[in-house]
Amino acid sequence: xxxxxxxxxxxxxxxxxxxxxxxxxxxxxxxxxxxxxxxxxxxxxxxxxxxxxxxxxxxxxxxxxxxxxxxxxxxxxxxxxxxxxxxxxxxxxxxxxxxxxxxxxxxxxxxxxxxxxxxxxxxxxxxxxxxxxxxxxxxxxxxxxxxxxxxxxxxxxxxxxxxxxxxxxxxxxxxxxxxxxxxxxxxxxxxxxxxxxxxxxxxxxxxxxxxxxxxxxxxxxxxxxxxxxxxxxxxxxxxxxxx
Amino acid sequence: xxxxxxxxxxxxxxxxxxxxxxxxxxxxxxxxxxxxxxxxxxxxxxxxxxxxxxxxxxxxxxxxxxxxxxxxxxxxxxxxxxxxxxxxxxxxxxxxxxxxxxxxxxxxxxxxxxxxxxxxxxxxxxxxxxxxxxxxxxxxxxxxxxxxxxxxxxxxxxxxxxxxxxxxxxxxxxxxxxxxxxxxxxxxxxxxxxxxxxxxxxxxxxxxxxxxxxxxxxxxxxxxxxxxxxxxxxxxxxxxxxxxxxxxxxxxxxxxxxxxxxxxxxxxxxxxxxxxxxxxxxxxxxxxxxxxxxxxxxxxxxxxxxxxxxxxxxxxxxxxxxxxxxxxxxxxxxxxxxxxxxxxxxxxxx
Numbered sequence: 001x002x003x004x005x006x007x008x009x010x011x012x013x014x015x016x017x018x019x020x021x022x023x024x025x026x027x028x029x030x031x032x033x034x035x036x037x038x039x040x041x042x043x044x045x046x047x048x049x050x051x052x053x054x055x056x057x058x059x060x061x062x063x064x065x066x067x068x069x070x071x072x073x074x075x076x077x078x079x080x081x082x083x084x085x086x087x088x089x090x091x092x093x094x095x096x097x098x099x100x101x102x103x104x105x106x107x108x109x110x111x112x113x114x115x116x117x118x119x120x121x122x123x124x125x126x127x128x129x130x131x132x133x134x135x136x137x138x139x140x141x142x143x144x145x146x147x148x149x150x151x152x153x154x155x156x157x158x159x160x161x162x163x164x165x166x167x168x169x170x171x172x173x174x175x176x177x178x179x180x181x182x183x184x185x186x187x188x189x190x191x192x193x194x195x196x197x198x199x200x201x202x203x204x205x206x207x208x209x210x211x212x213x214x215x216x217x218x219x220x221x222x223x224x225x226x227x228x229x230x231x232x233x234x235x236x237x238x239x240x241x242x243x
Numbered sequence: 244x245x246x247x248x249x250x251x252x253x254x255x256x257x258x259x260x261x262x263x264x265x266x267x268x269x270x271x272x273x274x275x276x277x278x279x280x281x282x283x284x285x286x287x288x289x290x291x292x293x294x295x296x297x298x299x300x301x302x303x304x305x306x307x308x309x310x311x312x313x314x315x316x317x318x319x320x321x322x323x324x325x326x327x328x329x330x331x332x333x334x335x336x337x338x339x340x341x342x343x344x345x346x347x348x349x350x351x352x353x354x355x356x357x358x359x360x361x362x363x364x365x366x367x368x369x370x371x372x373x374x375x376x377x378x379x380x381x382x383x384x385x386x387x388x389x390x391x392x393x394x395x396x397x398x399x400x401x402x403x404x405x406x407x408x409x410x411x412x413x414x415x416x417x418x419x420x421x422x423x424x425x426x427x428x429x430x431x432x433x434x435x436x437x438x439x440x441x442x443x444x445x446x447x448x449x450x451x452x453x454x455x456x457x458x459x460x461x462x463x464x465x466x467x468x469x470x471x472x473x474x475x476x477x478x479x480x481x482x483x484x485x486x487x488x489x490x491x492x493x494x495x496x497x498x499x500x501x502x503x504x505x506x507x508x509x510x511x512x513x514x515x516x517x518x519x520x521x522x523x524x525x526x527x528x529x530x531x532x533x534x535x536x537x538x539x540x541x542x543x544x545x546x547x548x549x550x551x552x553x554x555x556x557x558x559x560x561x562x563x564x565x566x567x568x569x570x571x572x573x574x575x576x577x578x579x580x581x582x583x584x585x586x587x588x589x590x591x592x593x
Binding site: 011012013014015016017019021024025026050051052053054055056057058060062065066069070135136137138139140141142144181183198200206210 | 267475
């Protein structure tokens with residue numbers, strides 16, 4: 001198996017980080033290799049590596065050049081990336097409640113029109129999905145999920161919104177995602193979750209890890225309001241189905 | 244305990260330190276000082292750990308009052324007029340505010356950020372090992388937001404130690420050095436334009452990113468890539484071809500190609516370039532970038548060795564300004580044009 005793995009591209013990200021690139025596209029196999037290398041580095045730490053940031057298609061490895069040089073680290077990373085992808089350990093599996101449409105998902109109707117479906121069909125396909133946290137990035141807890149039903153793929157908005165609400169669940173391109181904080185977004189807003197993927201003074205502060213599995217469940221507005229209050233008070237309202 | 248009360252302060256001023264590390268995989272950016280060397284100089288002068296939390300002061304004026312006892316402080320970074328109750332004080336020098344005295348600062352000159360370190364540090368609750376303000380994430384201590392008039396920072400009573408100064412060689416007004424990549428292959432011949440061009444920092448810049456104005460850098464294959472990780476100093480090029488240099492409050496990932504990355508040794512000097520001043524980039528090898536990083540780490544490590552007693556000091560404020568860390572950015576552009584153009588002028592009353 002190992003012999004069939006193509007080596008990743010090693011790209012300098014300045015003088016203190018290396019991008020280990022497995023693909024230029026969103027690619028589930030590449031993402032698995034990213035997460036595998038991330039796990040390998042956690043299991044067998046390389047002196048000088050200070051932090052790793054897994055993304056869809058590459059692993060960003062921050063390092064301290066006072067401890068290890070670019071060439072030496074590059075060689076190590078290429079070698080470690082050749083190790084067989086460890087069998088997926090039992091990933092944590094979360095069920096995340098979402099109130100779809102209406103004021104909570106202002107783009108649901110337009111998405112349905114654009115895709116020639118009813119809003120209910122969109123929701124049915126979205127909750128039927130079995131997603132993987134491919135990466136977390138941009139802002140705290142913003143979780144990018146792979147595994148969106150191809151019939152729901154659609155280009156991002158022409159004009160990104162400068163402010164979308166905290167807890168927004170949206171789709172963009174071939175992805176779906178959960179954002180934690182209010183912020184700009186060019187994706188289509190399907191709904192909102194009361195789940196906080198990032199919450200200070202809660203244990204854990206960050207709920208999701210890259211590699212976790214996620215499914216969604218539809219809730220009504222009243223349930224959303226109740227769970228939102230509970231979440232605000234620090235309760236984890238996402239359901240951990242398997243640990 | 245003493246405290247430092249903020250009587251007046253402009254926007255873009257916040258408590259910053261060496262930043263928080265290890266959380267980028269969760270989308271939480273490091274934050275931390277825009278100019279780490281200036282932060283370190285201010286801290287070393289008052290005997291603090293090099294990257295302890297201090298006040299990062301944006302381009303506008305500010306005023307600080309000691310309450311409850313004497314407070315020992317030091318200023319470094321972008322120079323500006325500074326006085327304690329009417330008597331001029333110097334940068335890169337420790338000084339003590341007696342209980343009730345006010346330190347008044349004017350606009351930044353020839354730089355963007357000054358650092359006010361306080362002996363004994365700033366009392367606060369670290370999150371992920373840092374007090375650094377990241378307003379978007381609701382993080383930072385004692386206030387998880389930019390500082391405002393009326394804020395109070397708890398600190399130690401001044402030790403009464405002899406005042407000290409610290410001289411650094413003037414920094415050359417040289418090009419900002421970059422390592423090409425990770426996506427310079429998305430630009431072809433336009434990389435030449437990037438390296439040959441004259442650039443200015445736009446007034447809409449902030450702690451997330453500095454927007455550049457200059458030649459239009461065209462992409463070979465469009466301006467969208469699949470998001471990947473960013474670092475401090477990543478130079479991404481969005482659709483309009485005007486690069487954005489990502490700063491400590493950046494997003495941890497981004498979907499625009501990154502043509503190059505500012506080398507670590509030049510990040511502070513870059514952060515201090517005033518809006519509107521012309522500068523250039525220069526590509527260097529990885530070996531050179533890492534050699535420069537080792538040099539600046541060595542400088543940081545040996546800063547305490549450079550401390551001198553104040554007695555031998557012939558006070559010449561102009562000379563100090565010239566020798567100042569940020570003195571490299573020579574043209575004294577009116578700091579009022581910097582950052583949010585609508586920001587109110589907060590020159591201190593009376």
